[in-house]
Amino acid sequence: MTYELYYWPTIQGRGEFVRLALEQGGADYLDMARLEGPGRGVEAMMRLMKDEAVARPSFAPPFLRDGEVMVGQTAAILAYLGPKLGLAPEAAADRVWVDQIQLTLADLVAETHDTHHPVDLGAYYRDQKPEAARKAEGFRGQRIPKFLGWIEQVLVRNPAGSGWLVGARPSYADLSAFQVVEGLRYAFPKAAQSALAATPGLVALAERVRALPKIAAYLASERRIAFNEDGIFRHYPELDAQA
């Protein structure tokens, strides 16, 4: 069965967390909005979101089609895919824990987005720069260290002592932690470096994920879209100013 992923074709964004899982899981998938032809492309994705024949519409991309099943919301997609792709632990309580970690990373992603769109989702960053500067100050000073420090605690307290977040094997939460580290390094290089200096376990985790053969191949491929200023992790140097 070929999975169909629907997400914006020119950014990593939230869809990237799903792409990483599909790649590491060795899944057969199509990144539908990046393709051409019937049922493909951005317009087809938008039609699918509005199609009244779809019983379970998604509020926003990303969403995934797996035969008759359609699933939206990044964390729900990953909770659905994780077991199928060998990227979730076996025990139910462990799966809930992976889900909890993913949701906490999702909160960090949402706060990252809000640094460049703090007051108007429908306007450009350039139209809310003073507000963004204020939002970014607290994000750099308090939120990045708090989130990354929490991930470090999760790593340190993993009874398996494996260097992975949960149990002895990589899960989709590890891939997502890698993506968050990469994104913060791109968007807030100074603040990320400062915060990561206190989280050596997380730094090592990111390197382990980067070295997974399937992830390494993906990152080197044209399938990996570069970070850019249309995505969630945007590099605006003025927002990374040190206090």
Place this chain on the structure above:
Amino acid sequence: MTYELYYWPTIQGRGEFVRLALEQGGADYLDMARLEGPGRGVEAMMRLMKDEAVARPSFAPPFLRDGEVMVGQTAAILAYLGPKLGLAPEAAADRVWVDQIQLTLADLVAETHDTHHPVDLGAYYRDQKPEAARKAEGFRGQRIPKFLGWIEQVLVRNPAGSGWLVGARPSYADLSAFQVVEGLRYAFPKAAQSALAATPGLVALAERVRALPKIAAYLASERRIAFNEDGIFRHYPELDAQA
């Protein structure tokens, strides 16, 4: 087994979604931070978040303890509790759909929070009023109608035609939809009334939830904390101004 819920004792907040599920599920639970005694109260909750003996710490309240299992993140708590409390459907695909709905409602809750704290999580609303006014404008004009319209579509497209969001019986997503409607009516009475005029199915759903005997008893009890201006749904009349 008695569930232990840990959440701020004076607000509904995100913990209220868990409280509603516990109440409707007829669960034996303790709202730990609202109680006095060893291991109870806010300070005990904060200690538990920092306790290095806790292998699976939560980033923030709410979190739930069920014997040896600790679960944080509202949507993860509900995904964990739903099947145990008879508030989730049986089929795995249906459970993912309930999770997806919950996560979309959580996005609405987060945006609601940001209307009064758009640029500084650590400061008071009164210190970011102009920014809040700008944030609230788009929230009232675009986001509330879009979110509520999406919920209405979910209701209308439910093949069971039951008036509930998923299948033929109430799930925790229905309870959460009720809570969101209640919260928006409290915080943005004008904007909520305007948006709800276009979503009669959602209005009816909220009334059906309110009339569930266990929910009705809960809402009439002292266990239900009143909405207030320390929570997520805050009524600041200036933010509800009509365009």
